Every structure is written in C-alpha cells, then in structure tokens.
Amino acid sequence: MLLGVPRSHMSYSSDGDYTWLKERFGVEDHIFSEQLESIVTSLRASLIPDASDVSALLAEYLEDRLADFFSQLRYIAENLQSVTDEEEALVAV
Numbered sequence: 001m002l003l004g005v006p007r008s009h010m011s012y013s014s015d016g017d018y019t020w021l022k023e024r025f026g027v028e029d030h031i032f033s034e035q036l037e038s039i040v041t042s043l044r045a046s047l048i049p050d051a052s053d054v055s056a057l058l059a060e061y062l063e064d065r066l067a068d069f070f071s072q073l074r075y076i077a078e079n080l081q082s083v084t085d086e087e088e089a090l091v092a093v
Contacts, residue, residue: 021027025039049057076089083089 025035025042027035027039070086073086073089076093077083077086080089080092083092
C-alpha cells in the first residue's frame with residue numbers, strides 16, 4: 001500500500017511527534033520515493049518471518065492442539081462408563 005501512493009513526495013501535517021521517523025528511518029519532514037522504498041524494505045524485513053520461524057510456530061501450535069485432543073480423550077475416558085482408557089475413547093468418538 002505504501003508503494004502504491006503517487007511517487008512525488010509525501011508529508012504529514014499534524015501536531016503529532018514524528019521524531020520516531022527520523023530516529024528509525026532518517027526521515028525529516030518529507031518522505032521521498034527513495035526513502036519510502038527503504039522504509040518499506042525495512043518494515044518487510046522485520047515483519048516477514050523466515051521458514052524456521054514458521055515451522056517452529058506451526059510445531060508449537062500442533063503440539064498444543066494434540067495436548068488439547070488427548071486431554072479431551074482423558075475426559076471422555078474418565079466420564080463415559082463404556083470406555084476404560086483413551087484408546088477406547090478414541091474408538092468411541
């Protein structure tokens with residue numbers, strides 16, 4: 001979206017404190033197209049995870065879901081009189 005804005009220059013008018021733009025990106029009171037491309041590159045680098053981050057996150061999520069699943073099987077085994085353990089609970093459902 002940032003790169004879709006017409007490429008002359010951008011400025012912002014408000015009484016807000018925009019010193020963070022200078023601190024983080026070296027931008028004063030106008031953003032030129034070259035600076036914008038540099039800002040977008042910097043933002044993308046900090047936002048887009050690499051493959052190892054994604055795989056670790058997915059593995060953690062799967063472990064949590066499996067733990068929940070086995071917890072539910074234990075609950076069924078403990079509360080359903082027709083089953084005696086988690087394996088029978090799995091067959092029952």
